[in-house]
Amino acid sequence: MSQSPRLHKNLVAAVIEALETAFGKGYYADKVIERILKRNPKWGARDRGFIAESTYEMVRWWRLLWELNGKEPSLKRKDLYRLFGIWWQWQGNDLPDWPAFDTVRGLNVDERFKELEADLNIRESWPDWLAEVASEELGDAWPAIAKASNIPAEVFLRTNSLRIDRNSLLKQLEEEACPARPLEANEVGIILEKRKNTFRLPSFQSGFFEVQDGGSQMIAPYLEVEPGMRVIDACAGAGGKALHLAALMENKGQIIAMDVEAWKLKELQKRARRNGVHNIETRPIENAKSIKRLQDSADRLLLDVPCSGTGVVKRNPDTKWKLKPEHLDRVRKIQGDILEDYSKMLKSGGKMVYATCSILRSENEAQVERFLERHPEFSLIRQERVNPSEWSDGFYMALLEKA
Ligand SMILES: C[S@@+](CC[C@H](N)C(=O)[O-])C[C@H]1O[C@@H](n2cnc3c(N)ncnc32)[C@H](O)[C@@H]1O
Numbered sequence: 001m002s003q004s005p006r007l008h009k010n011l012v013a014a015v016i017e018a019l020e021t022a023f024g025k026g027y028y029a030d031k032v033i034e035r036i037l038k039r040n041p042k043w044g045a046r047d048r049g050f051i052a053e054s055t056y057e058m059v060r061w062w063r064l065l066w067e068l069n070g071k072e073p074s075l076k077r078k079d080l081y082r083l084f085g086i087w088w089q090w091q092g093n094d095l096p097d098w099p100a101f102d103t104v105r106g107l108n109v110d111e112r113f114k115e116l117e118a119d120l121n122i123r124e125s126w127p128d129w130l131a132e133v134a135s136e137e138l139g140d141a142w143p144a145i146a147k148a149s150n151i152p153a154e155v156f157l158r159t160n161s162l163r164i165d166r167n168s169l170l171k172q173l174e175e176e177a178c179p180a181r182p183l184e185a186n187e188v189g190i191i192l193e194k195r196k197n198t199f200r201l202p203s204f205q206s207g208f209f210e211v212q213d214g215g216s217q218m219i220a221p222y223l224e225v226e227p228g229m230r231v232i233d234a235c236a237g238a239g240g241k242a243l244h245l246a247a248l249m250e251n252k253g254q255i256i257a258m259d260v261e262a263w264k265l266k267e268l269q270k271r272a273r274r275n276g277v278h279n280i281e282t283r284p285i286e287n288a289k290s291i292k293r294l295q296d297s298a299d300r301l302l303l304d305v306p307c308s309g310t311g312v313v314k315r316n317p318d319t320k321w322k323l324k325p326e327h328l329d330r331v332r333k334i335q336g337d338i339l340e341d342y343s344k345m346l347k348s349g350g351k352m353v354y355a356t357c358s359i360l361r362s363e364n365e366a367q368v369e370r371f372l373e374r375h376p377e378f379s380l381i382r383q384e385r386v387n388p389s390e391w392s393d394g395f396y397m398a399l400l401e402k403a
Contacts, residue, residue, distance in 0.1 A: 364396035
Protein backbone atom coordinates (compact mmCIF):
# COMPACT_ATOMS: atom_id res chain seq x y z
CA MET A 1 0.00 0.00 0.00
CA SER A 2 1.24 3.45 -0.86
CA GLN A 3 2.21 5.84 1.95
CA SER A 4 1.63 8.91 -0.21
CA PRO A 5 -0.51 11.65 1.27
CA ARG A 6 -4.02 11.66 -0.15
CA LEU A 7 -4.80 14.25 -2.81
CA HIS A 8 -8.16 16.02 -2.91
CA LYS A 9 -9.55 17.18 -6.23
CA ASN A 10 -10.78 20.55 -5.04
CA LEU A 11 -7.45 21.40 -3.39
CA VAL A 12 -5.38 20.40 -6.44
CA ALA A 13 -7.78 22.46 -8.58
CA ALA A 14 -7.10 25.45 -6.31
CA VAL A 15 -3.33 25.03 -6.80
CA ILE A 16 -3.81 24.86 -10.59
CA GLU A 17 -5.96 28.00 -10.47
CA ALA A 18 -3.36 29.81 -8.35
CA LEU A 19 -0.58 28.97 -10.85
CA GLU A 20 -2.77 29.98 -13.80
CA THR A 21 -3.47 33.37 -12.21
CA ALA A 22 0.03 34.02 -10.87
CA PHE A 23 1.74 33.33 -14.20
CA GLY A 24 -1.13 34.39 -16.49
CA LYS A 25 -1.92 37.71 -14.85
CA GLY A 26 1.47 38.44 -13.31
CA TYR A 27 0.20 38.59 -9.71
CA TYR A 28 2.39 37.55 -6.78
CA ALA A 29 1.62 34.05 -5.50
CA ASP A 30 0.93 35.22 -1.92
CA LYS A 31 -1.83 37.58 -3.13
CA VAL A 32 -3.37 34.94 -5.39
CA ILE A 33 -3.38 32.35 -2.61
CA GLU A 34 -4.85 34.85 -0.15
CA ARG A 35 -7.73 35.56 -2.56
CA ILE A 36 -8.46 31.88 -3.20
CA LEU A 37 -8.42 31.08 0.53
CA LYS A 38 -10.70 34.02 1.33
CA ARG A 39 -13.22 32.73 -1.19
CA ASN A 40 -13.24 29.34 0.59
CA PRO A 41 -13.40 30.12 4.31
CA LYS A 42 -14.54 26.57 5.19
CA TRP A 43 -11.22 24.95 4.32
CA GLY A 44 -9.32 23.95 7.45
CA ALA A 45 -5.75 24.80 8.38
CA ARG A 46 -4.33 21.66 6.78
CA ASP A 47 -6.09 22.26 3.45
CA ARG A 48 -5.01 25.90 3.41
CA GLY A 49 -1.45 24.84 4.19
CA PHE A 50 -1.52 22.31 1.33
CA ILE A 51 -2.66 24.91 -1.20
CA ALA A 52 -0.19 27.56 -0.08
CA GLU A 53 2.82 25.26 0.18
CA SER A 54 2.13 23.39 -3.07
CA THR A 55 1.70 26.63 -4.99
CA TYR A 56 4.86 28.16 -3.53
CA GLU A 57 6.88 25.02 -4.22
CA MET A 58 5.68 24.78 -7.81
CA VAL A 59 6.49 28.46 -8.37
CA ARG A 60 9.91 27.93 -6.80
CA TRP A 61 10.72 24.95 -9.03
CA TRP A 62 8.83 26.22 -12.12
CA ARG A 63 11.75 26.01 -14.56
CA LEU A 64 13.01 22.66 -13.31
CA LEU A 65 9.52 21.16 -13.47
CA TRP A 66 9.03 22.25 -17.08
CA GLU A 67 12.46 20.88 -17.97
CA LEU A 68 11.50 17.57 -16.33
CA ASN A 69 8.36 17.72 -18.45
CA GLY A 70 10.46 18.35 -21.57
CA LYS A 71 8.13 21.10 -22.82
CA GLU A 72 7.95 24.88 -22.96
CA PRO A 73 5.87 26.38 -20.12
CA SER A 74 2.14 26.56 -20.82
CA LEU A 75 -0.84 27.68 -18.79
CA LYS A 76 -3.31 25.22 -20.28
CA ARG A 77 -5.10 23.34 -17.53
CA LYS A 78 -4.15 19.92 -18.85
CA ASP A 79 -0.48 20.96 -18.94
CA LEU A 80 -0.63 22.36 -15.41
CA TYR A 81 -2.17 19.11 -14.13
CA ARG A 82 0.66 17.26 -15.84
CA LEU A 83 3.16 19.57 -14.18
CA PHE A 84 1.51 18.99 -10.81
CA GLY A 85 1.81 15.24 -11.47
CA ILE A 86 5.53 15.61 -12.12
CA TRP A 87 6.05 17.69 -8.99
CA TRP A 88 4.07 15.22 -6.86
CA GLN A 89 6.04 12.23 -8.12
CA TRP A 90 9.34 14.08 -7.90
CA GLN A 91 8.74 14.19 -4.14
CA GLY A 92 8.41 10.44 -4.11
CA ASN A 93 4.60 10.33 -3.98
CA ASP A 94 2.23 8.17 -6.01
CA LEU A 95 -0.49 9.74 -8.13
CA PRO A 96 -4.16 8.79 -7.73
CA ASP A 97 -6.01 7.25 -10.69
CA TRP A 98 -7.55 10.55 -11.89
CA PRO A 99 -7.74 10.84 -15.70
CA ALA A 100 -5.94 14.23 -15.46
CA PHE A 101 -2.79 12.37 -14.46
CA ASP A 102 -3.03 9.54 -17.01
CA THR A 103 -0.24 10.85 -19.25
CA VAL A 104 2.21 11.42 -16.44
CA ARG A 105 1.62 8.57 -14.01
CA GLY A 106 4.68 6.40 -13.54
CA LEU A 107 7.05 8.78 -15.35
CA ASN A 108 10.61 8.21 -14.20
CA VAL A 109 11.21 11.71 -12.85
CA ASP A 110 14.44 10.83 -11.05
CA GLU A 111 16.04 9.51 -14.21
CA ARG A 112 15.09 12.65 -16.11
CA PHE A 113 16.50 14.77 -13.25
CA LYS A 114 19.83 12.94 -13.51
CA GLU A 115 20.06 13.92 -17.18
CA LEU A 116 19.53 17.59 -16.31
CA GLU A 117 21.20 18.16 -12.97
CA ALA A 118 24.64 19.14 -14.31
CA ASP A 119 23.15 22.46 -15.43
CA LEU A 120 23.00 24.69 -12.35
CA ASN A 121 20.36 27.01 -13.82
CA ILE A 122 18.04 24.06 -14.39
CA ARG A 123 18.90 22.16 -11.22
CA GLU A 124 18.35 25.21 -9.01
CA SER A 125 15.55 26.52 -11.20
CA TRP A 126 16.69 30.02 -12.23
CA PRO A 127 16.15 31.83 -15.52
CA ASP A 128 19.38 31.90 -17.57
CA TRP A 129 19.62 35.69 -17.88
CA LEU A 130 19.35 36.32 -14.13
CA ALA A 131 21.71 33.47 -13.25
CA GLU A 132 24.23 34.95 -15.68
CA VAL A 133 24.00 38.42 -14.12
CA ALA A 134 24.28 36.96 -10.60
CA SER A 135 27.17 34.69 -11.51
CA GLU A 136 29.05 37.58 -13.12
CA GLU A 137 28.51 39.83 -10.11
CA LEU A 138 28.96 37.25 -7.34
CA GLY A 139 31.51 34.84 -8.78
CA ASP A 140 32.17 31.79 -6.60
CA ALA A 141 29.50 32.77 -4.07
CA TRP A 142 26.70 32.32 -6.63
CA PRO A 143 26.13 28.50 -6.66
CA ALA A 144 25.55 28.41 -2.88
CA ILE A 145 23.22 31.43 -3.09
CA ALA A 146 21.32 29.91 -6.03
CA LYS A 147 20.72 26.78 -3.95
CA ALA A 148 19.97 28.44 -0.60
CA SER A 149 17.42 30.78 -2.19
CA ASN A 150 15.23 27.71 -2.79
CA ILE A 151 14.95 26.81 0.89
CA PRO A 152 11.71 28.24 2.30
CA ALA A 153 12.40 31.05 4.77
CA GLU A 154 11.76 30.72 8.47
CA VAL A 155 9.27 33.09 10.11
CA PHE A 156 11.00 35.84 12.10
CA LEU A 157 9.33 38.25 14.52
CA ARG A 158 10.71 41.47 15.97
CA THR A 159 9.73 42.15 19.56
CA ASN A 160 8.27 45.63 19.93
CA SER A 161 10.42 46.80 22.83
CA LEU A 162 8.05 49.75 23.41
CA ARG A 163 5.46 47.26 24.69
CA ILE A 164 7.25 44.15 25.94
CA ASP A 165 10.65 42.48 26.37
CA ARG A 166 11.67 39.42 24.36
CA ASN A 167 11.54 36.87 27.19
CA SER A 168 8.03 37.86 28.22
CA LEU A 169 6.92 37.70 24.59
CA LEU A 170 8.46 34.24 24.19
CA LYS A 171 6.47 33.08 27.21
CA GLN A 172 3.27 34.54 25.88
CA LEU A 173 3.82 32.94 22.45
CA GLU A 174 4.28 29.59 24.19
CA GLU A 175 0.92 30.11 25.95
CA GLU A 176 -0.64 30.96 22.59
CA ALA A 177 0.56 27.60 21.19
CA CYS A 178 3.12 29.29 19.01
CA PRO A 179 6.50 28.03 20.27
CA ALA A 180 9.50 30.11 19.27
CA ARG A 181 13.15 30.71 20.08
CA PRO A 182 15.30 33.84 20.32
CA LEU A 183 17.32 35.01 17.32
CA GLU A 184 20.98 35.14 18.33
CA ALA A 185 21.95 38.01 16.05
CA ASN A 186 20.15 40.66 18.15
CA GLU A 187 18.10 41.22 21.30
CA VAL A 188 14.64 41.55 19.81
CA GLY A 189 14.42 38.87 17.12
CA ILE A 190 12.42 35.65 17.45
CA ILE A 191 12.20 32.62 15.17
CA LEU A 192 9.02 30.55 15.10
CA GLU A 193 9.51 26.81 15.53
CA LYS A 194 6.72 26.20 13.03
CA ARG A 195 5.25 28.34 10.25
CA LYS A 196 2.03 29.86 11.56
CA ASN A 197 -0.31 32.71 10.74
CA THR A 198 0.46 35.01 13.66
CA PHE A 199 -1.88 37.86 12.77
CA ARG A 200 -4.77 36.50 14.84
CA LEU A 201 -2.74 35.97 18.01
CA PRO A 202 -3.65 38.25 20.95
CA SER A 203 0.07 39.12 21.28
CA PHE A 204 0.07 40.46 17.72
CA GLN A 205 -3.11 42.43 18.22
CA SER A 206 -1.62 43.95 21.36
CA GLY A 207 1.28 45.26 19.27
CA PHE A 208 3.90 43.08 21.00
CA PHE A 209 5.64 42.17 17.74
CA GLU A 210 5.92 42.68 14.01
CA VAL A 211 6.72 39.99 11.46
CA GLN A 212 10.09 41.06 10.05
CA ASP A 213 12.92 39.03 8.55
CA GLY A 214 16.00 38.66 10.74
CA GLY A 215 18.23 40.35 8.15
CA SER A 216 15.88 43.29 7.83
CA GLN A 217 16.07 43.69 11.64
CA MET A 218 19.78 44.55 11.31
CA ILE A 219 19.16 47.66 9.23
CA ALA A 220 17.52 50.15 11.67
CA PRO A 221 20.26 49.65 14.35
CA TYR A 222 22.90 50.26 11.65
CA LEU A 223 21.70 53.89 11.43
CA GLU A 224 22.87 54.59 15.03
CA VAL A 225 19.77 56.59 16.00
CA GLU A 226 19.26 58.10 19.45
CA PRO A 227 16.15 59.33 21.25
CA GLY A 228 15.41 62.95 20.36
CA MET A 229 16.96 62.92 16.88
CA ARG A 230 15.28 63.98 13.64
CA VAL A 231 15.29 60.94 11.37
CA ILE A 232 13.99 60.68 7.81
CA ASP A 233 12.99 57.29 6.41
CA ALA A 234 12.65 58.28 2.76
CA CYS A 235 11.39 54.96 1.31
CA ALA A 236 9.34 53.95 4.32
CA GLY A 237 6.68 51.84 2.60
CA ALA A 238 4.40 50.27 5.20
CA GLY A 239 7.02 51.01 7.82
CA GLY A 240 8.81 47.80 8.81
CA LYS A 241 12.01 49.73 9.56
CA ALA A 242 10.37 53.00 10.61
CA LEU A 243 8.61 51.16 13.46
CA HIS A 244 11.89 49.60 14.48
CA LEU A 245 13.56 53.04 14.42
CA ALA A 246 10.77 54.40 16.64
CA ALA A 247 11.40 51.63 19.18
CA LEU A 248 15.16 52.29 19.15
CA MET A 249 14.43 55.99 19.71
CA GLU A 250 12.12 55.09 22.64
CA ASN A 251 9.34 57.04 20.95
CA LYS A 252 11.28 60.29 21.40
CA GLY A 253 12.32 62.75 18.70
CA GLN A 254 10.83 62.72 15.21
CA ILE A 255 10.70 60.26 12.35
CA ILE A 256 9.50 61.57 9.00
CA ALA A 257 8.33 58.57 6.98
CA MET A 258 8.12 59.26 3.25
CA ASP A 259 7.18 57.24 0.17
CA VAL A 260 5.90 57.83 -3.34
CA GLU A 261 3.00 55.45 -2.60
CA ALA A 262 0.69 57.21 -0.16
CA TRP A 263 -1.38 54.06 0.47
CA LYS A 264 1.62 52.35 2.02
CA LEU A 265 2.01 55.21 4.48
CA LYS A 266 -1.65 54.75 5.51
CA GLU A 267 -0.83 51.16 6.37
CA LEU A 268 2.18 52.41 8.33
CA GLN A 269 -0.09 54.66 10.40
CA LYS A 270 -2.29 51.69 11.30
CA ARG A 271 0.74 49.67 12.34
CA ALA A 272 2.12 52.60 14.35
CA ARG A 273 -1.14 52.78 16.35
CA ARG A 274 -0.98 49.07 17.13
CA ASN A 275 2.69 49.41 18.11
CA GLY A 276 2.06 52.39 20.42
CA VAL A 277 4.41 54.53 18.30
CA HIS A 278 3.82 58.29 18.56
CA ASN A 279 6.85 59.87 16.92
CA ILE A 280 6.26 59.07 13.24
CA GLU A 281 4.88 61.67 10.85
CA THR A 282 4.02 60.37 7.36
CA ARG A 283 4.61 62.51 4.26
CA PRO A 284 3.85 61.25 0.76
CA ILE A 285 6.43 62.34 -1.83
CA GLU A 286 4.48 64.27 -4.44
CA ASN A 287 7.26 66.00 -6.34
CA ALA A 288 10.83 67.28 -6.01
CA LYS A 289 9.60 69.97 -3.59
CA SER A 290 8.69 67.34 -0.98
CA ILE A 291 12.42 66.57 -0.78
CA LYS A 292 13.73 70.11 -1.25
CA ARG A 293 11.70 71.36 1.72
CA LEU A 294 13.69 69.03 3.98
CA GLN A 295 17.14 69.97 2.71
CA ASP A 296 19.89 69.83 5.38
CA SER A 297 17.38 68.88 8.07
CA ALA A 298 18.01 65.27 9.14
CA ASP A 299 20.39 63.91 11.76
CA ARG A 300 19.87 60.48 10.26
CA LEU A 301 18.55 59.36 6.87
CA LEU A 302 17.44 55.88 5.86
CA LEU A 303 17.35 55.05 2.14
CA ASP A 304 15.80 51.58 2.03
CA VAL A 305 15.54 51.77 -1.74
CA PRO A 306 13.38 49.80 -4.18
CA CYS A 307 15.44 46.92 -5.57
CA SER A 308 15.36 43.68 -7.55
CA GLY A 309 14.33 41.67 -4.47
CA THR A 310 16.92 39.01 -5.40
CA GLY A 311 17.84 38.68 -1.72
CA VAL A 312 14.34 37.56 -0.73
CA VAL A 313 13.68 34.80 -3.25
CA LYS A 314 13.23 32.30 -0.38
CA ARG A 315 10.18 34.31 0.60
CA ASN A 316 9.06 35.46 -2.86
CA PRO A 317 10.02 32.74 -5.34
CA ASP A 318 7.99 34.58 -8.00
CA THR A 319 10.78 37.16 -8.25
CA LYS A 320 12.82 34.71 -10.32
CA TRP A 321 10.20 34.79 -13.08
CA LYS A 322 8.71 38.27 -12.71
CA LEU A 323 11.99 40.21 -12.71
CA LYS A 324 13.08 41.19 -16.23
CA PRO A 325 16.35 42.79 -17.43
CA GLU A 326 14.59 46.09 -18.16
CA HIS A 327 13.13 46.15 -14.63
CA LEU A 328 16.58 45.59 -13.17
CA ASP A 329 17.96 48.50 -15.25
CA ARG A 330 15.07 50.67 -14.06
CA VAL A 331 15.62 49.96 -10.34
CA ARG A 332 19.35 50.60 -10.66
CA LYS A 333 18.58 54.00 -12.18
CA ILE A 334 16.03 54.83 -9.43
CA GLN A 335 18.56 53.80 -6.75
CA GLY A 336 21.18 56.16 -8.23
CA ASP A 337 18.64 59.01 -8.44
CA ILE A 338 17.43 58.46 -4.85
CA LEU A 339 21.01 58.51 -3.52
CA GLU A 340 21.77 61.67 -5.48
CA ASP A 341 18.60 63.63 -4.71
CA TYR A 342 17.56 62.43 -1.25
CA SER A 343 21.01 62.60 0.35
CA LYS A 344 20.55 66.38 0.29
CA MET A 345 18.13 66.03 3.20
CA LEU A 346 20.99 65.09 5.52
CA LYS A 347 22.62 67.71 7.77
CA SER A 348 26.39 68.15 7.88
CA GLY A 349 27.72 65.69 10.39
CA GLY A 350 24.67 63.46 9.87
CA LYS A 351 24.68 59.76 8.98
CA MET A 352 22.78 57.85 6.35
CA VAL A 353 22.15 54.19 5.60
CA TYR A 354 21.66 52.93 2.05
CA ALA A 355 20.01 49.49 2.13
CA THR A 356 18.59 46.91 -0.27
CA CYS A 357 17.28 43.36 -0.19
CA SER A 358 19.31 42.52 -3.29
CA ILE A 359 22.26 40.19 -3.68
CA LEU A 360 23.64 42.07 -6.69
CA ARG A 361 26.79 44.17 -6.46
CA SER A 362 25.45 46.56 -9.08
CA GLU A 363 22.60 47.53 -6.72
CA ASN A 364 24.78 47.57 -3.61
CA GLU A 365 28.51 48.29 -3.35
CA ALA A 366 28.70 49.68 -6.91
CA GLN A 367 25.92 52.23 -6.23
CA VAL A 368 27.65 53.44 -3.07
CA GLU A 369 31.06 53.62 -4.81
CA ARG A 370 29.61 55.72 -7.62
CA PHE A 371 27.89 58.04 -5.16
CA LEU A 372 31.07 58.51 -3.14
CA GLU A 373 33.05 59.38 -6.28
CA ARG A 374 30.61 62.21 -7.02
CA HIS A 375 30.28 63.35 -3.38
CA PRO A 376 33.58 63.77 -1.58
CA GLU A 377 31.67 65.36 1.34
CA PHE A 378 30.44 61.82 2.16
CA SER A 379 32.56 59.00 3.52
CA LEU A 380 31.83 55.32 4.03
CA ILE A 381 31.94 54.27 7.69
CA ARG A 382 31.16 50.60 7.05
CA GLN A 383 29.13 48.26 4.87
CA GLU A 384 27.82 44.73 5.18
CA ARG A 385 26.25 42.19 2.89
CA VAL A 386 24.55 39.05 4.12
CA ASN A 387 23.87 36.41 1.50
CA PRO A 388 20.79 34.17 1.62
CA SER A 389 23.21 31.25 1.92
CA GLU A 390 23.98 32.47 5.48
CA TRP A 391 21.26 32.81 8.11
CA SER A 392 18.45 34.93 6.73
CA ASP A 393 17.31 36.65 3.57
CA GLY A 394 19.95 38.46 1.56
CA PHE A 395 20.45 42.14 2.26
CA TYR A 396 23.01 44.92 2.04
CA MET A 397 23.56 48.04 4.10
CA ALA A 398 26.12 50.83 4.02
CA LEU A 399 26.57 53.55 6.64
CA LEU A 400 27.81 56.89 5.29
CA GLU A 401 28.64 60.12 7.03
CA LYS A 402 28.38 63.67 5.70
CA ALA A 403 31.31 65.90 6.66
C1 LIG B 1 12.27 48.18 -0.03
S1 LIG B 1 10.78 49.02 -0.02
C2 LIG B 1 10.75 49.77 1.55
C3 LIG B 1 10.40 48.86 2.68
C4 LIG B 1 10.23 49.60 3.99
N1 LIG B 1 11.31 50.49 4.28
C5 LIG B 1 10.05 48.64 5.15
O1 LIG B 1 10.95 48.46 5.94
O2 LIG B 1 8.96 48.06 5.25
C6 LIG B 1 11.08 50.39 -1.05
C7 LIG B 1 10.01 51.46 -1.02
O3 LIG B 1 10.44 52.53 -1.87
C8 LIG B 1 9.29 53.13 -2.41
N2 LIG B 1 9.75 53.93 -3.57
C9 LIG B 1 9.85 53.62 -4.87
N3 LIG B 1 10.35 54.65 -5.57
C10 LIG B 1 10.57 55.65 -4.69
C11 LIG B 1 11.04 56.99 -4.79
N4 LIG B 1 11.43 57.49 -5.96
N5 LIG B 1 11.11 57.73 -3.68
C12 LIG B 1 10.73 57.22 -2.48
N6 LIG B 1 10.27 55.98 -2.31
C13 LIG B 1 10.18 55.20 -3.41
C14 LIG B 1 8.38 51.98 -2.71
O4 LIG B 1 7.04 52.41 -2.77
C15 LIG B 1 8.66 51.05 -1.54
O5 LIG B 1 7.72 51.25 -0.53
